[in-house]
Amino acid sequence: xxxxxxISHVPDTTSKINFSENNTLFDNDGVQFIINPNDEFGLIxxxxxxxxxxxxxxxxxxxxxNTEQTLRKALAxxxxxxxxxxxxxxxxxxxxxxxxxxxELNQYDLIIAGRESIDYNGGxxxxxxxxxxxxxxxxxxxxxxxxxxxxxxxxxxxxGVENISTTLPLIISSQKGLVEEKDLRIPNMRGIMMARKKKxxxxxxxxxxTSSQTIKFEKPLSKNKVTLIPxxxxxxxxxxxxxxxxVI
Numbered sequence: 729x730x731x732x733x734x735i736s737h738v739p740d741t742t743s744k745i746n747f748s749e750n751n752t753l754f755d756n757d758g759v760q761f762i763i764n765p766n767d768e769f770g771l772i773x774x775x776x777x778x779x780x781x782x783x784x785x786x787x788x789x790x791x792x793x794n795t796e797q798t799l800r801k802a803l804a805x806x807x808x809x810x811x812x813x814x815x816x817x818x819x820x821x822x823x824x825x826x827x828x829x830x831x832e833l834n835q836y837d838l839i840i841a842g843r844e845s846i847d848y849n850g851g852x853x854x855x856x857x858x859x860x861x862x863x864x865x866x867x868x869x870x871x872x873x874x875x876x877x878x879x880x881x882x883x884x885x886x887x888g889v890e891n892i893s894t895t896l897p898l899i900i901s902s903q904k905g906l907v908e909e910k911d912l913r914i915p916n917m918r919g920i921m922m923a924r925k926k927k928x929x930x931x932x933x934x935x936x937x938t939s940s941q942t943i944k945f946e947k948p949l950s951k952n953k954v955t956l957i958p959x960x961x962x963x964x965x966x967x968x969x970x971x972x973x974x975v976i
Contacts, residue, residue: 729777731786736789737795738845763802764845769902770906771840775913784808787799788827799812804916815933839900
């Protein structure tokens with residue numbers, strides 16, 4: 729079985745975010761980048777298939793050279809090969825078209841992409857790849873078992889879960905539940921050394937263009953100061969609600 733895991737290169741949420749060029753460009757200085765968490769859940773599930781069933785696991789990213797550090801981490805965790813499509817990923821459509829074009833030329837049994845990335849939270853790419861590639865798709869997948877060509881999966885729906893039976897080839901969007909946080913792996917020294925010997929293939933831009941344009945970035949407004957009132961001081965609470973909050 730051949731598995732392809734889509735990897736997004738995203739800022740760690742603990743990093744301090746800034747913008748440059750009059751707030752039109754994201755400033756990478758001092759920002760730690762990581763594998764998108766939803767993608768990492770999918771990567772670990774793929775590696776389980778590798779360990780239990782002998783599957784091969786490739787990872788793919790649409791981005792520029794700075795994303796290779798994230799792909800190397802995926803290789804160190806256990807992926808067999810990495811592919812980078814050398815394209816500035818300005819919008820979901822370009823990313824989905826680029827991956828779909830790669831799938832035209834390279835067949836896989838299972839394609840895994842995170843349900844959404846933690847930077848823009850678009851959540852569109854897995855479904856768009858499915859539509860462009862005409863491959864069946866299971867969204868918000870929290871469990872998957874494969875026997876021969878048959879698939880049994882579970883996905884989240886509003887108010888519950890849905891059990892699905894289908895066949896390969898298949899695209900799923902991964903999230904927590906497919907594996908748990910305790911199952912995530914930190915690359916060890918052996919994995920890091922082996923990753924240096926694994927293939928990282930760069931494919932030049934397929935030529936897909938975007939009409940999207942970033943006009944300006946803005947940070948969320950600062951939260952108002954919070955005043956704590958002791959539970960036994962009701963008079964002070966009423967005074968503040970009346971004179972400052974002006975809600976009574």
